[in-house]
Each structure stands twice: as structure tokens, then as C-alpha cells.
Amino acid sequence: MSILVHIDIPAENLEKANDFYLKLFGRKVEKVMGHVEGPDEDIGNISGSKDISSYIGVYSIEEYIEKIESLGGKALTSKMVVQGWGYLAICMDNANNIFNLWEKSLIPDSQPEWLSSSP
Template structure:
């Protein structure tokens, strides 16, 4: 069953946001690429187990909000379902090389959400 696999938090000031969330929740931040203002977020569950991962990035518009990404087996298949059920595709499927594919949608209640498909790794 598809579930939330990632979240993104937009920030006007990345350092201020990192300080807030690390002090509030104990979240850890890692910058995977020096060329981007983007940080991976590591969270923990109540028993110290690895929690849902996220990201922190520069806000790109005044109305940008926290975005949840739902993991699905096929972004293409779920984009069709979104439209059949009355939702809208805001950003078509794009590739994130080495990671997977994503698309951004709007539900029937004007809530944005992402669809995420892991890239298949050959062994």
C-alpha cells in the first residue's frame, strides 16, 4: 500500500530552519551536494528506530508549503489515477538521476502532494 516516504520543508533561511528543527526534534541534517541549498533530514521514531526521511530546501515561492511524497510502484500509473479521480497533475513526471522519479499533484481539496517512484537498481 502506498505510504508517505519523504517530506520536504521549504525555508527562507536554511540555517535558521536547521537550528529550529534540530533543537526541537533532534533531527540531523546532511548536505549531499555542495552545489545545492538542500539538506537531507534524518529522523528517529519514539524507540530510537530510523524514522521517515525528509529534506530542507530554499523556498521557491511565498505559497510553498511542506510537501509529502507518497511512494508508488509506478508514477505513470498513479498520474492516470489522479486525473480519473478528479485531481490535477501540477508537475509531470521527472527523473532524479540515481534516485528515482517524481511528479507533483493536487487532490480534490486543493492539497498538493508528490508521487515518488524509486529507481530500480540493477545488481
């Protein structure tokens, strides 16, 4: 089973974006530690991309990469370590849409509280 666990949302005004999503979903938006601030600030987006990025939680990235490739998609990266949080792989579906697979770390207390909580 998989679940949407994280979304990167580009925004020029962090306060305004946070207010919007707090009112819309009733959840606080958090800035990722290590984020570089500048004229193109975003909420939780380290890459500086201007696209919303989704992260789908799975138990095994390797298993899902096999499924993706068998369905005509492809893995654009191999499984990567996100220190202290878990693992990530960037993938493309068979219609050239990019999405991310997320596998949480099995080490207790190695992730932010919000990542392991349910909505």
C-alpha cells in the same frame, strides 16, 4: 500500497529546526545535496517554497496519475527524473492541495541510505 517517504520542511534556522524534529521524531533531518544556501534556508527544500511538501512513495507514478485524474485531481507535471534518486511527479487533489508522488530508482545503491530505510 503507498508510504510517506520524504517531507520538505522550510526553516530559517537549520540547527534549530533539526533539533526540534530530532527531539520530536527521534530522527535526524538531512539537508539535500545541491541545496543553495541563502537567507531563506530550508531543510531538504530545493525550491525555496515556504510550504511543507510531502512525497508519497508509489510503485508506479504513471498508474497513480491515472487514479488521481479519475478521482478529479490532476498531475501538474509528468514523471520527472531526479538523477541518482528516482522519479517525481507533482500533483493536485480534488480540493486543490498539492502533493508529490515519488517512485524510487530500481538501480541498486543509487539512493541515500535513509530513503530506503524504514522508520
